[in-house]
Amino acid sequence: MDDQTRMLTGLTGLAGLAQADVGDPDSVRKQQSLGQPQQDIGDILQQIMAITDESLDEAQARCWPEESPAHWGGSDDPTEGGRAGGGMAGGGLPLNFQHRKHALNCHRMKPALFSVLCEIKEKTVLSIRGVQEEDPPDPQIMRLDNMLLAEGVSGPEKGGGSAAAAAAAAAAGGSPTDSSIEHSDYRAKLAQIRQIYHSELEKYEQACSEFTNHVMNLLREQSRTRPISPKEIERMVAIIHRKFSSIQMQLKQSTCEAVMILRSRFLDARRKRRNFNKQATEVLNEYFYSHLSNPYPSEEAKEELAKKCGITVSQVSNWFGNKRIRYKKNIGKFQEEANLYAVKTAVDAANVSAQASQANSPATPNSGSPGSYSLSHTGDAYLSLRSLNGEGLNIAPSLQPQVDTLHRATHLTGGYEELSGSGLYTPHRLDANSWQDTTNPPSVTSPPGPPGSVHSDTSN
DNA sequence: TGATATGATTGGAC
DNA sequence: GTCCAATCATATCA
Numbered sequence: 001m002d003d004q005t006r007m008l009t010g011l012t013g014l015a016g017l018a019q020a021d022v023g024d025p026d027s028v029r030k031q032q033s034l035g036q037p038q039q040d041i042g043d044i045l046q047q048i049m050a051i052t053d054e055s056l057d058e059a060q061a062r063c064w065p066e067e068s069p070a071h072w073g074g075s076d077d078p079t080e081g082g083r084a085g086g087g088m089a090g091g092g093l094p095l096n097f098q099h100r101k102h103a104l105n106c107h108r109m110k111p112a113l114f115s116v117l118c119e120i121k122e123k124t125v126l127s128i129r130g131v132q133e134e135d136p137p138d139p140q141i142m143r144l145d146n147m148l149l150a151e152g153v154s155g156p157e158k159g160g161g162s163a164a165a166a167a168a169a170a171a172a173g174g175s176p177t178d179s180s181i182e183h184s185d186y187r188a189k190l191a192q193i194r195q196i197y198h199s200e201l202e203k204y205e206q207a208c209s210e211f212t213n214h215v216m217n218l219l220r221e222q223s224r225t226r227p228i229s230p231k232e233i234e235r236m237v238a239i240i241h242r243k244f245s246s247i248q249m250q251l252k253q254s255t256c257e258a259v260m261i262l263r264s265r266f267l268d269a270r271r272k273r274r275n276f277n278k279q280a281t282e283v284l285n286e287y288f289y290s291h292l293s294n295p296y297p298s299e300e301a302k303e304e305l306a307k308k309c310g311i312t313v314s315q316v317s318n319w320f321g322n323k324r325i326r327y328k329k330n331i332g333k334f335q336e337e338a339n340l341y342a343v344k345t346a347v348d349a350a351n352v353s354a355q356a357s358q359a360n361s362p363a364t365p366n367s368g369s370p371g372s373y374s375l376s377h378t379g380d381a382y383l384s385l386r387s388l389n390g391e392g393l394n395i396a397p398s399l400q401p402q403v404d405t406l407h408r409a410t411h412l413t414g415g416y417e418e419l420s421g422s423g424l425y426t427p428h429r430l431d432a433n434s435w436q437d438t439t440n441p442p443s444v445t446s447p448p449g450p451p452g453s454v455h456s457d458t459s460n
Numbered sequence: 461t462g463a464t465a466t467g468a469t470t471g472g473a474c
Numbered sequence: 475g476t477c478c479a480a481t482c483a484t485a486t487c488a
């Protein structure tokens with residue numbers, strides 16, 4: 001509104017200017033000062049308003065992109081209008097547009113109008129000077145970019161989050177098949193997000209470029225009727241880019257959110273608890289009960305157990321942690337299980353011994369015993385064996401056949417007491433473990449060392 | 461559907 | 475860093 005007022009004020013001055021230009025006889029001057037200039041001004045304003053009323057598409061359709069921008073008036077040659085007219089003919093625009101434009105360009109008061117517009121513009125430029133500053137890179141965009149890059153959404157396609165997925169899957173301890181299914185599922189969804197992101201980004205970039213061209217062409221076209229400097233066009237382009245980059249930021253933001261949701265879902269799936277398979281539990285229990293005096297597997301033992309069970313070392317640690325606590329809390333409840341595993345390991349050992357004696361060689365219970373814990377198996381099994389031989393443990397009926405087998409085996413091998421004298425191991429009573437001291441004081445002391453020592457009976 | 465079992469997590473002590 | 479103890483969350487079973 002202010003510009004309009006200024007414009008009109010300027011045009012009032014324009015009337016005076018026109019008067020001065022004429023500078024003819026008094027009669028003519030009088031006539032002109034009264035009627036002709038007013039008519040001229042009204043005429044030129046009408047033309048300007050007509051052009052202003054053009055729609056963007058109309059203006060765009062009759063612009064000449066190949067022309068240098070921001071030159072006032074250009075050529076007044078009507079043939080130039082003809083070029084536009086050619087465009088219009090192609091675009092089907094009404095001819096009166098080129099007439100209007102041509103009329104305006106050829107108007108005798110155009111130079112005066114130009115000087116007024118320049119004057120107004122100078123003032124306007126002064127007021128907007130300093131507004132345009134180089135924007136520093138937006139930290140939020142940088143964060144989003146970094147995240148998208150790290151997740152493998154933007155940038156070159158790579159493992160990206162799938163590496164994290166693999167690690168998480170490994171930590172989940174599920175079977176390899178399960179984890180690979182989850183892994184591929186995760187990768188597929190991430191790829192989907194990536195695809196959508198890139199296609200949207202491309203669309204935005206295309207739209208930005210199209211819109212920028214549109215506006216630039218429009219400004220070039222307008223530069224024929226009002227003074228527009230290249231810098232102004234640049235500024236406008238910068239504004240457009242800012243607008244589009246804010247849209248891009250939204251795209252990046254929602255992509256990040258999508259990735260986060262996907263990840264949290266995946267991690268939830270990882271968190272989903274799965275029972276270890278029967279064989280794994282058996283292996284762990286075997287180790288636990290055969291090392292009941294000191295159920296703290298060494299790092300190597302943990303690794304071996306993990307390998308055997310198809311779980312991670314930390315899962316083995318968790319399992320032993322849980323087992324120790326729960327066993328200690330309720331020894332009675334675990335007694336049957338303890339007996340079962342004691343018998344099992346003892347039977348295994350006895351079988352091996354029997355085979356050895358049958359082969360007419362000295363009984364070496366640790367030779368050829370199954371598993372890596374053969375020696376210690378026999379060690380703690382010995383305890384259970386003694387108990388089973390009448391030291392007051394309750395035997396579940398289901399265990400009786402195994403006990404009988406064990407009795408036969410011990411008879412065959414002469415029992416393990418010989419082994420205790422061999423110096424290869426130190427037998428402990430089941431309840432003589434210092435790790436259980438807090439709840440079950442030992443009746444016979446046989447300190448296996450502090451729990452923190454990560455001592456393994458395999459080292460006995 | 462509630463009880464129980466069990467793997468995982470967390471916070472503190474050493 | 476490991477272990478304990480408590481707790482959570484889910485699976486399994488009766």
